[in-house]
C-alpha cells in the first residue's frame with residue numbers, strides 16, 4: 163500500500179520513511195466493531211495491530227469466570243507488540259470497547275523489520291516500557307484508590323483516545339475496568355453524576371465533563387500521563403511527535 167505521512171498511529175508516525183518502507187508492503191488496513199476480539203488468551207500472535215482509532219481493552223480471564231481489564235490502548239500503541247520479545251501466546255484477550263480501525267502486519271514481517279531497523283527497535287521497546295509502566299500504575303491504583311477515582315481515571319483515558327466528550331461504553335465494560343459488580347458500577351456512576359464528572363447517561367452513552375473528572379480522579383492519571391510524555395520526549399527519535407493526548 164502507498165504510505166502517507168501522518169498515518170494516524172503514533173508509533174508508525176515515529177518511524178523514519180525508510181522504516182515505513184520496510185513495513186508498507188505488508189500493512190493491511192482493517193476495521194473492528196465494538197466487542198471485536200483481536201487476539202484471545204492463549205492464541206499465538208499472528209498479527210500486530212497498530213490502531214488508528216477506537217479503544218482496545220486487554221482483558222484477563224479469571225478461573226471463576228470474572229473478566230477484568232488491565233489496560234487500554236488506542237492509536238498510541240500496538241496490540242501484540244509483546245510478540246517481538248519472542249514468539250509467544252497472548253496472555254490476555256484484546257477486545258474493542260470502542261469500534262475503530264487499525265493497520266495490521268504479520269508478526270514475522272514486523273520481526274524482520276525490528277531486526278533491520280534501530281529506530282523501529284527503539285520505538286517499539288519504548289512502547290513496551292510504557293505498557294509496563296501503565297500496568298504497574300494500574301495495579302497500584304487498584305490496590306489503594308477508591309472506585310469513583312478509578313472510574314474517573316478510566317473515563318479520562320478513554321476520552322484521550324476517542325477525543326470527544328460523548329463516550330459509548332457498556333456497564334459491563336465499566337465493571338471489567340473496575341473489577342466490581344454491575345450494582346457497584348451503577349452506584350459509582352451516580353456519585354460521578356452528583357459530582358458533575360458525568361453530565362448524562364443514556365443507553366450507554368456517557369456525556370462527561372473532562373475538567374471535573376480531572377478533579378475527581380486520583381493522582382495516577384496525571385502521574386502516568388506525565389511520565390509517558392517525558393519518556394516519549396526524551397527517547398523518541400528526533401523529529402518524532404511526542405505523546406500528547408488531546409486535553
Ligand SMILES: [Zn+2]
Nearest residue numbers: 303307380382
Ligand atoms: Zn489511582
